Amino acid sequence: MNLEFYLTCTNCNKKYDIKVKYWRCPSCNSPLEVNLEYPKIDNFPSIVNKNEFNIWRYKLLPFFENRISLGEGLTPIIKHRKDGLEIDFKLEYIMPTSSFKDRGSTVSITRAKSLNVEKIVEDSSGNAGVSYSAYSAIAKLKSRIYVPKDAPIAKITLMKMCGTEVIECETREEASKRAIFELKENELYVGHIWDPFFIEGMKTEIYELFEFRNLNYDSIIIPVSSGTHILGIYKGLKDLMNMGFINHIPRLYAVQAGGCTPIYDNYYNVRWSGEEGLLADGLRVKNPPRLKMIIKAIRDTNGDILVVGNSEIISALKYLYRLGLIVEPTSATAYAAFERLKQKIGKKILIPLTGSGMKTIDKIISIK
Numbered sequence: 505m506n507l508e509f510y511l512t513c514t515n516c517n518k519k520y521d522i523k524v525k526y527w528r529c530p531s532c533n534s535p536l537e538v539n540l541e542y543p544k545i546d547n548f549p550s551i552v553n554k555n556e557f558n559i560w561r562y563k564l565l566p567f568f569e570n571r572i573s574l575g576e577g578l579t580p581i582i583k584h585r586k587d588g589l590e591i592d593f594k595l596e597y598i599m600p601t602s603s604f605k606d607r608g609s610t611v612s613i614t615r616a617k618s619l620n621v622e623k624i625v626e627d628s629s630g631n632a633g634v635s636y637s638a639y640s641a642i643a644k645l646k647s648r649i650y651v652p653k654d655a656p657i658a659k660i661t662l663m664k665m666c667g668t669e670v671i672e673c674e675t676r677e678e679a680s681k682r683a684i685f686e687l688k689e690n691e692l693y694v695g696h697i698w699d700p701f702f703i704e705g706m707k708t709e710i711y712e713l714f715e716f717r718n719l720n721y722d723s724i725i726i727p728v729s730s731g732t733h734i735l736g737i738y739k740g741l742k743d744l745m746n747m748g749f750i751n752h753i754p755r756l757y758a759v760q761a762g763g764c765t766p767i768y769d770n771y772y773n774v775r776w777s778g779e780e781g782l783l784a785d786g787l788r789v790k791n792p793p794r795l796k797m798i799i800k801a802i803r804d805t806n807g808d809i810l811v812v813g814n815s816e817i818i819s820a821l822k823y824l825y826r827l828g829l830i831v832e833p834t835s836a837t838a839y840a841a842f843e844r845l846k847q848k849i850g851k852k853i854l855i856p857l858t859g860s861g862m863k864t865i866d867k868i869i870s871i872k
């Protein structure tokens with residue numbers, strides 16, 4: 505299958521070749537998006553390579569040659585019943601680096617490698633950094649990653665062990681700014697909060713659900729920071745709709761943690777106030793570049809955005825651990841939101857569990 509991919513600006517609609525090194529639109533500085541002419545196919549298996557046991561089994565990905573893969577994807581589902589509702593937990597933390605980020609990294613690093621750069625540069629609150637570190641290590645690309653200095657020690661340590669140069673910054677925002685500002689010749693900025701290729705990987709979570717389940721969810725609940733996950737899920741659903749495989753899109757519920765609520769504040773045009781949710785160390789992007797797109801995805805699907813605090817996160821975490829689901833506090837926010845939403849979100853719910861508790865033991869250890 506010969507597919508034609510290109511980049512489009514999400515604001516001014518300018519079109520660019522897929523092989524450019526831009527990380528945002530050079531004309532208006534807005535985020536870019538990968539697009540393709542959808543193939544005319546009448547059965548889903550024709551876009552699946554059944555011999556590949558990673559996300560590249562789906563042929564609707566750019567830079568299909570010379571892939572940098574660690575066998576990511578095909579994550580398990582655990583079924584759970586609660587108060588008469590059916591929950592599918594998708595264990596996105598069962599991944600090479602223990603978070604859903606590996607779906608994005610395999611595509612972003614494959615693309616970076618194809619551009620013959622020496623070094624990639626990223627900013628991250630932790631998980632994306634660990635993931636990029638592992639993928640750049642196997643790609644034999646150097647990496648420099650800017651992190652907030654209070655990121656979980658396990659996440660910082662794992663990045664260093666993979667050979668990454670880690671720059672510790674005062675805050676998450678400083679990490680984003682310095683990553684871009686200190687970029688040098690022959691380095692490629694692949695910051696996942698901007699990189700359109702990262703979202704391409706995310707959409708495979710939906711393809712997977714379609715291939716192995718029937719995707720008849722009423723709602724999906726997703727922790728949101730920069731929005732790569734929710735936007736990948738939305739994109740995957742739209743792809744399936746565009747190709748005529750589904751005719752219903754579940755409602756998308758976004759969850760943020762108290763203390764970092766840019767999407768909530770914009771959506772409701774208020775300043776959030778309430779209990780802090782700092783235990784969710786992965787949810788701290790204060791200026792998501794794709795904010796407008798995230799709000800559109802929530803509105804288009806009749807979803808909503810809510811904010812949870814530490815006490816709800818702790819209860820959710822304890823509940824999940826007793827189901828044997830060893831997740832990190834950031835991932836527990838989705839279950840905390842479920843507890844609040846359960847009267848009004850339908851009967852079949854998908855909750856992706858995004859990251860492993862093993863990397864956040866320093867945060868979990870203080871929970872009583």
Ligand SMILES: Cc1ncc(COP(=O)(O)O)c(C=O)c1O
Pocket residue numbers: 603629630631632727728729730731732733734786787832834835858859860
């Ligand atoms: C475990 C976990 N869940 C969810 C998110 C939010 O993902 P996104 O930035 O794609 O919105 C993050 C981000 O770092 C994370 O680490």
Ligand SMILES: [Zn+2]
Pocket residue numbers: 513514515516517518529530531532533534
């Ligand atoms: Zn533009």
